[in-house]
Amino acid sequence: MSGPLSDLREAVVAASGAVAGSAGGSSAPPTLERPKKAGFGDYATNAAMLLAPRAGVPPRDVAGRLADELEQRLGPSLERVEIAGPGFLNLFLSDPWYIDALAHVLAAGDAFGAGSADPAERVSVEFVSANPTGPMTAAGGRHAAYGDSLARLLAFAGHDVTREFYINDIGGQVRRLGESIQARARGEAVPEGGYEGDYVLEIAERIPGAASDDVAVVAERGVQLLLERIRRSMEAIGVEFDVWFSEGSLHAGEPSAVRHAFEELASRGQTYRSEGALWLRTSAHGDDKDRVLERSSGEHTYFASDIAYHLNKLERGFDRLIDVWGADHHGYVGRMHAAFESLGAPKGALELIIMQFVNLIERGELVSISKRRGDFVTLDELLDQIGVDAARFFMLQRSHDTMVDLDLDLAREQSNENPVYYVQYAHARIASILKKAAATRVSAALDVAARFDGALEPAERTLVKKLLAFPDELAEATERRAPHRIAAYALELAQTFTAFYRDCQVVGAQGDGVEAFRLALSVATKRTIARALDLLGVSAPEQM
RNA sequence: GCCCCAGUAGCUCAGUGGACAGAGCGACCGCCUCCUAAGCGGUAGGCCGCAGGUUCGACUCCUGCCUGGGGCACCA
Incomplete structure (x- = not known):
C-alpha cells in the first residue's frame, strides 16, 4: 500500500538502514507516531533510540545522522527535523506535503482505508446464537452489534465474510x-426449572392445541415463533445473517453430520469408549x-x-x-x-472471542438477569427507548x-x-456546508485542491493528519x-473537524484556492466519518 | 483449588514500551448579527488496585498479592 504515511515510514526505515550500515543487524521497526504535544512535530520516530545500542553511540548522536539522512530523502516535504528528549526525531512536514496527502485521501475515494487484508480469507463469523427459548435480551444486542461490526470491518479489509447464527433448537x-x-x-x-416469562403465555396463546398436543410438537412450534421474533429483533438492530444454522439439522440424514464427525475423529484415533459413553481425547x-x-x-x-457444526464450517471451505x-x-x-x-x-484458524457481560441495573442496583425467570430487558425495549x-x-x-x-x-x-x-452532527x-457551496463548486474544488499553494492553518494540518490515521486505525x-x-x-x-x-x-x-482546499478537506472528512459510522452499523444523516 | 476478564479523574470508559496519562458525562465560569449552540472556549478534578522485577524508558511486559465479575457437567 502506498500513501503519504507509508512513504514517510519507508524514508525513516531507509534512513535507519543507511545509518546502521556496517553496524549491521536489524532491530524492531521504528515507530512513526503522532505526538500528543504540538511542539513535538507532526510525526515522531524512535528510530535513533533503537539504533543507538547497536551502534554503541549515544542516541542523540545517532539522531543527528538520521536527521541528515531524512532531510536528503524527504526533500521539500520536510520543513525541518528536531532532535528531542532522549533521542526522538520530531518531523515537521511542509504544507505541500499536507496538500498532497489530502489529494491522496480524495483519490482513494470510498476505498480509503480498505483492503488491509493480507491474505484475504474466507471468514465465518458466528455470533449472537441466542437460545430460541425467549426473546432477544438487551445483552444479545451487544453481541449483535459487536459481531456485525467485526464482520463489516473484516469485509472492508477485503475478506469474504459470512455471518452465521447457530440455533440451539434441540435438547x-x-x-x-x-x-x-x-x-x-x-x-x-x-x-420447576421452566421458563416463567410472560412471553411464554403469549406464545402459548398463538399455538392452537398447545394444551393438548404432544409436548415435542408444542416445543417445536414455540421455537419457530421465538425464532421469528429473534429475526425481527436482529432486523431491527440492522443485522442480517447469511446463514441461520439449525443444531437439529446436524442430527438429521444418514449418516448425520454428528455421525460423520464421530467417524472423522475415530479415524484419527481421537475417541474411545468408557463407562458406556463415547469420549474425545481433548486432554491430549x-x-x-x-x-x-x-x-x-x-x-x-x-x-x-x-x-x-465446526467440521461442517471447515468443509464449507472457510479459512x-x-x-x-x-x-x-x-x-x-x-x-x-x-x-x-x-x-x-490448523490451530490458529479458530478464534473464540469471549464477550463480557452486560449487567442490568435498576434503581442503582445490580439485577440478576435470568431468561428462565423472565427477568430481563429485551433488545426491542432498548431499541424502542434509545434507537438503533x-x-x-x-x-x-x-x-x-x-x-x-x-x-x-x-x-x-x-x-x-x-x-x-x-x-x-459533525x-x-x-x-450543510457543502450544500451551501452548491454541488458544482464542490466538484470543481475537488479538481483543483491538489494544486493549492497557499499556507495552511494549524487546524487544517491537524485535520489532514487525523484523516491520514484512518487506515492504520482501521x-x-x-x-x-x-x-x-x-x-x-x-x-x-x-472533534477535530469541529475545531x-x-x-x-x-x-x-x-484567498486564492483557500475555499476549494477547505471544501475538499470537508468532503474527505465527511466520507471518512460516514465510513467509520457505517463500519459500526450507525447511520450518517445529511441533516439533524 | 484452578482458569478467564476487569481495577486509570466524582461517574462511564479509551490508551498492548516512549516525551507533561486522555475523552464523554457530571461540577464551575464564559460564548449565538457569523457555513447547524445536538456546538465552542476556559477552570477544577489522577499513589494508572498494591508490592516487587525486566528496560535507556512501564498505565502498557513478567511474578506475587488484594478487590469485583464470570467459569470449571454424560446442561445448552
Whole structure:
C-alpha cells in the first residue's frame, strides 16, 4: 500500500538502514507516531533510540545522522527535523506535503482505508446464537452489534465474510420450553426449572392445541415463533445473517453430520469408549480432561453437535472461523480448541472471542438477569427507548472484554448525550456546508485542491493528519477484533473537524484556492466519518 | 483449588514500551448579527488496585498479592 504515511515510514526505515550500515543487524521497526504535544512535530520516530545500542553511540548522536539522512530523502516535504528528549526525531512536514496527502485521501475515494487484508480469507463469523427459548435480551444486542461490526470491518479489509447464527433448537432446554408453554396453555404453574416469562403465555396463546398436543410438537412450534421474533429483533438492530444454522439439522440424514464427525475423529484415533459413553481425547490437546460426545444413554452432548457444526464450517471451505461467545462460555474454550485440533484443522484458524457481560441495573442496583425467570430487558425495549444508532454506539464504545452496565432509565435519560449524536452532527454539519457551496463548486474544488499553494492553518494540518490515521486505525481495529477503536476514532475525527470548523471559514473563505482546499478537506472528512459510522452499523444523516 | 476478564479523574470508559496519562458525562465560569449552540472556549478534578522485577524508558511486559465479575457437567 502506498500513501503519504507509508512513504514517510519507508524514508525513516531507509534512513535507519543507511545509518546502521556496517553496524549491521536489524532491530524492531521504528515507530512513526503522532505526538500528543504540538511542539513535538507532526510525526515522531524512535528510530535513533533503537539504533543507538547497536551502534554503541549515544542516541542523540545517532539522531543527528538520521536527521541528515531524512532531510536528503524527504526533500521539500520536510520543513525541518528536531532532535528531542532522549533521542526522538520530531518531523515537521511542509504544507505541500499536507496538500498532497489530502489529494491522496480524495483519490482513494470510498476505498480509503480498505483492503488491509493480507491474505484475504474466507471468514465465518458466528455470533449472537441466542437460545430460541425467549426473546432477544438487551445483552444479545451487544453481541449483535459487536459481531456485525467485526464482520463489516473484516469485509472492508477485503475478506469474504459470512455471518452465521447457530440455533440451539434441540435438547433439554427446548423440551423445558415446550413443557412451560403447555403448562401455561393449561393454566397451570410452570414446572420447576421452566421458563416463567410472560412471553411464554403469549406464545402459548398463538399455538392452537398447545394444551393438548404432544409436548415435542408444542416445543417445536414455540421455537419457530421465538425464532421469528429473534429475526425481527436482529432486523431491527440492522443485522442480517447469511446463514441461520439449525443444531437439529446436524442430527438429521444418514449418516448425520454428528455421525460423520464421530467417524472423522475415530479415524484419527481421537475417541474411545468408557463407562458406556463415547469420549474425545481433548486432554491430549491441552484441555483439563477428556469430554463426553455420546452419553451412556445414547444421546449426544451439545459438545458433539458443536464439533459437527465446526467440521461442517471447515468443509464449507472457510479459512478462518470466528465465534463470539458470552463470558459464561469461557470454560468451553479449551475443549473447543482441542476438538478443533482433533479434527486435524490448523490451530490458529479458530478464534473464540469471549464477550463480557452486560449487567442490568435498576434503581442503582445490580439485577440478576435470568431468561428462565423472565427477568430481563429485551433488545426491542432498548431499541424502542434509545434507537438503533445510540444502542449500537453505546454497545460498541467499550472493548468486548469489559463489562457493560445497562441502566435502562439512565440510558433513556442520557441517550441525548450519547456521543453518537456528536459524530452524526459533525457529518450533518459538513453536509450543510457543502450544500451551501452548491454541488458544482464542490466538484470543481475537488479538481483543483491538489494544486493549492497557499499556507495552511494549524487546524487544517491537524485535520489532514487525523484523516491520514484512518487506515492504520482501521487495520488495527480489524486485526485486534476491536470495533470500539473505530467508535473512539469517529469521535476524535468529529472533534477535530469541529475545531477546524471553528477556526476556518469554509464557504466564502478569502484567498486564492483557500475555499476549494477547505471544501475538499470537508468532503474527505465527511466520507471518512460516514465510513467509520457505517463500519459500526450507525447511520450518517445529511441533516439533524 | 484452578482458569478467564476487569481495577486509570466524582461517574462511564479509551490508551498492548516512549516525551507533561486522555475523552464523554457530571461540577464551575464564559460564548449565538457569523457555513447547524445536538456546538465552542476556559477552570477544577489522577499513589494508572498494591508490592516487587525486566528496560535507556512501564498505565502498557513478567511474578506475587488484594478487590469485583464470570467459569470449571454424560446442561445448552
